[in-house]
Amino acid sequence: MFKENTFQGKVVLVTGGRSGIGYQIAKDMLILGAKVVICSRKKIPLLEAKDQLKTYGDIEAMPCDIRKEEEIEQLAAFIKKQHGRLDILVNNAGGQFPTLAEYTNNKGWNAVINNNLNGTFYMTRIMANHFFLPQKSGVIINIIVDIYRGFPGMVHTGAARAGVENMTKTLAQEWSHANIRINCVAPGTIESSGLDTYPQAIQDMFEEAKKANPLGRFGRVEDVSNAVCFLASPLASYITGISLYVDGAQHLNYDNMALPRILKSFMT
């Protein structure tokens, strides 16, 4: 479907591009001809990822915490200096932890909202002001999660990602005058580095959870990246304001309460 030069001459920023889903997106964008910039907080693994990605094309990396506006401004200045423009922003950076709502204190709630909702908005607004609005062109892809029926066991990220999804619908309209397209990709459970961060009891649950997915497996990072590349490409030039679920129909048919049941077994 994708030609090797699909993103030739395009400059792409992938937040959280040092690992997992973001790394795969950066790799595929490079293979398809883009110049890619990745950012994340941890400098050493970020630079290691940059070194590995060099094999595939023109890659730059700069540490940046999406919660810190001054660091995003520095990243924008870096991209301007290196490339003079930005064509595609993939808001992939994020994280959360499993919890029951009644045990989620303000610190935990605010941390996830600040990272996944506020950070995504700061990055989007700053890159739009520096690049997309003056250029009168741009594509933004927001990685959210499967929140179709809420997110039992992760109330904070469900709320944050619903905020991003609604922001996406708003900006698809507000910024349409500048030829900016903005969409979400909503992965189900994806076998990536992100899953390693979950406690053992939840890791143990994963084998059963795989069978419960209508397609009988978890997603692969490539599944998510393929959807991102499609939405970022000219093949999707009339698509804006949507969420594309990449989840084997998990959002329609899945035991959403399996995670809170496990959490209850060791949190209460």
Ligand SMILES: NC(=O)c1ccc[n+]([C@@H]2O[C@H](COP(=O)([O-])OP(=O)(O)OC[C@H]3O[C@@H](n4cnc5c(N)ncnc54)[C@H](OP(=O)(O)O)[C@@H]3O)[C@@H](O)[C@H]2O)c1
């Ligand atoms: N794996 C899944 O099943 C799944 C399903 C649905 C959605 N997602 C979402 O997809 C995205 C990628 O997930 P993944 O599985 O690839 O997990 P991952 O390997 O943990 O990737 C998250 C990336 O985001 C970066 N990051 C986190 N907070 C940041 C911040 N404040 N500023 C800058 N970078 C930050 C991390 O790097 P640093 O630590 O260096 O900052 C890391 O590179 C996440 O938003 C995740 O929530 C994952």
